[in-house]
Amino acid sequence: MRKKRTNDPEGMRRRVLDVAEEAFQARGYHASSLADLMAAAGVTGGALHHHFPTKKALALAVIEERVAAAVEETWIAPVRAASSAREGVRAVFEAVAAELERQGYVRGCPLNNLAHELSLADADFRTALAGIFAGWRQAIAEKVRADQQTGGEGGTDPDRFAALTVAAYSGAMSMAKTAQDAGVLRECLKGLETVEPSPSQNGSAAKRRRVLRRRTTH
Template sequence: MRARILDAAADLFLRKGYHDTSVQEVMRAAGVTAGALHHHFVSKKQLGLSVVTDRIAESVREAWIRPVEEARDAVSGVRAAFHLVADGLREQGFVRGCPANNLAAELAFADADFRAALQPIFEEWRGAIARRLVGEGREADEARDLATLVVAAYSGAMSVAKVEQTPEPLLIALRAVEGRLSLAG
């Protein structure tokens, strides 16, 4: 039941945003009563924070960290992650945005608890890319800077993709990032 509630909330937060999603909508989407929801989550904020730590963190691991860690090299991993997301968006036929970026844009400035929950996700994401780059002979500072560039380029491209309703900005950002990664060093 907890997983069903988290899945429903994650979907609604992605579609509508955290602030525009009511607890009643989450209950309806999950098919649970108020008692069942409040048994697992004492407040909407606790539910939102659990979505960040349980659903969004895992989606970043699945879409980004695993492809980067499993690839033959950092550039191949970054390429695989960009294509995984772009292909999924193309298949889906619409772009809602990146769950981590959407909630960061909506809540990170205004709510220190959400900022604290989101920060480790971005750190893990950049850290995975930086570790691969260091393993390929890059200096730690350069690797960290390049990893930040990759995440920032993806995040910005995803925002443009959301506005334009096409995954093409992701592929444009990928080309720029690949060029920068191959020039660095």
């Protein structure tokens, strides 16, 4: 009888990524040794290095496959599916705060955690992390532009609003992690929601142009 093959390289790769993702978030990249990761994943050094030749390669895979996916699931997809950019932002803040309260502890934003630790450690890490931040901001800005096409957010600068949203969330998660209090997210959301569209901005700019024209023609 032919022996059934049990080799599952893709399953093993996912297991290593699972273990590494958890370790990097709980202890940090530098405090997580390859030996510990191999033991936790139940793989040999040869099997690990077949998929990830170096610890850096493993970390880049975690960033590009797991952290990017977390930002997509938590932020980008909900904002795109929302009725408006502001509704999407509000829903994400509220959903994350509720989930953190349910689990009873705050580990922080996965992207933020690795950005704090790795951005100055290596240019490749910095580039990968910056790319995720850029995609996150772009998704919010694009949603604001879509709102503007349907008559909303007339006085809002899409890129500035996106940058402010990402900064508010990242800062809120850092403070919530330090205080172990998810309520900080709701406080930061309240502050973010005070930044209302300013329809008068376009009118003010037009008024300044009219005044300038009158001055130059008289």
